[in-house]
Each structure stands twice: as structure tokens, then as C-alpha cells.
Amino acid sequence: xxxxxxxxxxxxxxxxxxxxxxxxxxxxxxxxxxxxxxxxxxxxxxxxxxxxxxxxxxxxxxxxxxxxxxxxxxxxxxxxxxxxxxxxxxxxxxxxxxxxxxxxxxxxxxxxxxxxxxxxxxxxxxxxxxxxxxxxxxxxxxxxxxxxxxxxxxxxxxxxxxxxxxxxxxxxxxxxxxxxxxxxxxxxxxxxxxxxxxxxxxxxxxxxxxxxxxxxxxxxxxxxxxxxxxxxxxxxxxxxxxxxxxxxxxxxxxxxxxxxxxxxxxxxxx
Numbered sequence: 446x447x448x449x450x451x452x453x454x455x456x457x458x459x460x461x462x463x464x465x466x467x468x469x470x471x472x473x474x475x476x477x478x479x480x481x482x483x484x485x486x487x488x489x490x491x492x493x494x495x496x497x498x499x500x501x502x503x504x505x506x507x508x509x510x511x512x513x514x515x516x517x518x519x520x521x522x523x524x525x526x527x528x529x530x531x532x533x534x535x536x537x538x539x540x541x542x543x544x545x546x547x548x549x550x551x552x553x554x555x556x557x558x559x560x561x562x563x564x565x566x567x568x569x570x571x572x573x574x575x576x577x578x579x580x581x582x583x584x585x586x587x588x589x590x591x592x593x594x595x596x597x598x599x600x601x602x603x604x605x606x607x608x609x610x611x612x613x614x615x616x617x618x619x620x621x622x623x624x625x626x627x628x629x630x631x632x633x634x635x636x637x638x639x640x641x642x643x644x645x646x647x648x649x650x651x652x653x654x655x656x657x658x659x660x661x662x663x664x665x666x667x668x669x670x671x672x673x674x675x676x677x678x679x680x681x682x683x684x685x686x687x688x689x690x691x692x693x694x695x696x697x698x699x700x701x702x703x704x705x706x707x708x709x710x711x712x713x714x715x
Contacts, residue, residue, distance in 0.1 A: 472672035473514050477505055477538035478521040478530060482615040484639040485701035486541055486560075486662075487518070491708060495520050499705075500697040501540040504559060505664075507693070511684050512677075523613035525591035534669030542665040543594040551668055555681045558661030559694045564595040566653040567622060567630040567637055574628070576653040582607055588618045588627035595631055596658040615640055623649060631657060639702070643709050 479487045479501060487499040502518040509516040521527040521536055530536040532551045544554050566576060575581060579599070583606055591611045594600055603609055612618050615632060622630045623646055630637075634652065641647040664681065666673045688694060 472677075475509075475514060475516050475537040475670075475672055477502075477516055477518045477540045478527045478536045479518070479540040479542075480524040480527065480615075480636075481520050481522075482524070482640060483541070483633075483636045484643075484705040485635060485698055486562075488705065489520055497540075498701075500694070500701040503697050503701065504688075504694065505538070505540055507688075508664075508681065508684055512680060523591070524593065524615075525613055528592050531665070531667045532669070534667045534671070537667055537670040537672055539665040539667075541662045543596055543660045544663055544665075545594055545597045545600060548594070548665070552665040553668060553673060553678055555664040555666070555678060555685055557685055557689050558663045559685060559688060560662040560698065561659055562662050563634045563656035564599070564631055564658045564660065565634045565637070565656045567619070567632055567641075568628070568651055568653060569622065569625070570649055570651045572625070572628065573651055573653065578655070579606075579657060582629065582657075585628035586610060586626075588612065588622055588630040590615060590618060590632075593631075594660075596660040599658045616644060619644060619646065619650070629653075635698075635702070639705055642706075 479497060481487060481489050481497055483499065485499055486501045487497045490496040490498045497518045497520050505516045505518060516538070518540060519536065521530040527536075528539065531539045539552065542548065542552065542554070544558075566582070568574070574585070579602055585608070587607055587609045589609045589611050591613050593611070595603070609631070610627060612621060615636065618630050618632065619637075619641060621627050634656070637652075638647065641650055664685070666678065
């Protein structure tokens with residue numbers, strides 16, 4: 446019995462180390478993250494390593510001010526890693542997430558969505574092909590990001606009919622397309638345009654129309670966050686309803702698009 450108690454005493458600190466490093470009542474300062482290659486919605490802050498800036502970050506700042514709390518939007522790594530950090534509860538919120546059945550098992554989505562964004566087919570300008578819809582992607586090798594979604598319906602179609610290769614980051618995915626290792630790439634319109642311009646490859650690439658999907662972008666809270674409560678979700682939903690009835694979200698997108706372009710001109714992110 447003594448040996449068993451001693452073993453439990455040694456094991457307890459290890460088990461506690463696996464829990465999120467926050468007391469349940471320490472919820473005045475929350476952490477959020479998202480895709481770090483997602484301008485104008487989110488991107489790495491060139492002046493403050495470890496932070497993300499952009500329209501979604503400013504939206505969270507606004508919501509935090511209304512709630513009387515603080516939110517820090519951190520760079521948790523590539524998009525797939527950022528999602529994992531929130532799923533595990535080590536980060537509280539995802540600042541921009543498409544809603545799917547699988548994701549609803551791990552996240553609480555705050556409705557209504559605050560933006561809608563198009564996912565499109567990117568191709569090399571010298572490698573364009575006839576395209577009018579999803580079926581025209583069959584028989585070709587496409588690119589995407591690890592754990593990325595383009596909406597429930599398209600994800601199910603792609604799983605059944607398309608050959609997609611996933612990489613961790615958007616810059617890597619575009620480079621792979623450019624080097625003819627993929628026939629096309631699935632990525633969102635505005636972030637793709639901003640990134641390809643920053644990489645200096647925008648004139649070598651084209652977008653095929655129509656979009657594969659046009660999906661709502663949600664704020665999502667980890668079910669494992671110790672700060673996720675019914676009261677917080679209700680307050681957020683009320684604020685979000687008021688926000689979508691105003692032009693604030695679109696204004697933040699346009700302002701941060703100009704901010705991104707200005708940083709590229711000044712070379713602050715290089």
C-alpha cells in the first residue's frame with residue numbers, strides 16, 4: 446500500500462502537467478490562434494514574433510473589449526498545428542474556422558458567422574484546364590493544406606472522388622503547384638492573392654471560376670478550454686449578431702488588406 450501511494454504521488458505531477466496551464470477561474474485573459482498564412486484575415490506580426498495580426502485579430506480585440514477581457518492572438522505554428530493546440534485546450538479560440546460535423550465534435554461554433562469566404566482552384570497560368578465545376582477536378586492531382594476544409598459538402602465530395610495531397614503551409618503548397626508537383630491547388634481567394642503577390646509568383650498563377658465553395662467563417666471555442674462556458678458563448682453570440690448587422694467585419698478586411706500591402710511594400714515581413 447505504501448509503495449502504491451508513493452507511485453501515485455510520483456505520477457500525479459506528471460498527469461497534472463498534461464492539463465492546460467490555467468486555473469479554471471483565470472479567464473480574464475484568453476488566447477486565440479488561427480492560420481498564420483491567411484492575409485488579410487491573419488498573418489504573422491513582423492514586429493512582434495509569436496503574435497498574429499489581421500482582420501480576425503482585430504475582430505477579437507473588439508469582442509474582448511465588449512466582454513471586458515483580454516485576448517492575445519498567438520502564432521501556434523502551421524495551420525494544422527494551430528487547430529491541434531485549440532482542440533487540446535492549450536489555446537482557447539480559433540479566429541476563423543469553417544464549420545463541419547467532425548469539427549463540431551471538438552469545437553463550439555459561435556453563430557452567426559462573421560464573414561463568408563470563397564475557396565477557389567489555383568492553377569499555373571500555363572497549366573489551366575477546362576473547368577466548370579467539381580467533376581472537372583477528377584483525374585488530376587490537387588493540393589491542399591493538412592486538416593484544411595472547404596466546407597462539408599465539398600470535403601465529402603473530395604474524399605470520394607478527388608486525389609489531394611496535403612502540406613502544412615500555404616506558401617509550400619503554392620511552391621509545389623508552381624513546380625508542377627500538383628495540377629491545381631485549393632485555397633481561399635483573398636489569402637491566396639495576398640500570399641502569391643508576397644511570394645512574387647502571382648503573375649504565374651491563375652484562378653479558375655466558379656469557386657468550389659463559399660463558406661461562412663466562424664469563431665470557434667475549444668470544448669476543452671477551461672474558459673469555455675455557456676455564459677461566454679451566449680454573450681459572444683449576442684455580440685456576433687449585432688456585428689453581422691453592421692459593416693465592421695468588411696471594414697476590417699479592407700483595412701487589413703491595405704495594411705498587408707503596405708507591409709509588403711516596406712518589406713517588413715522579409
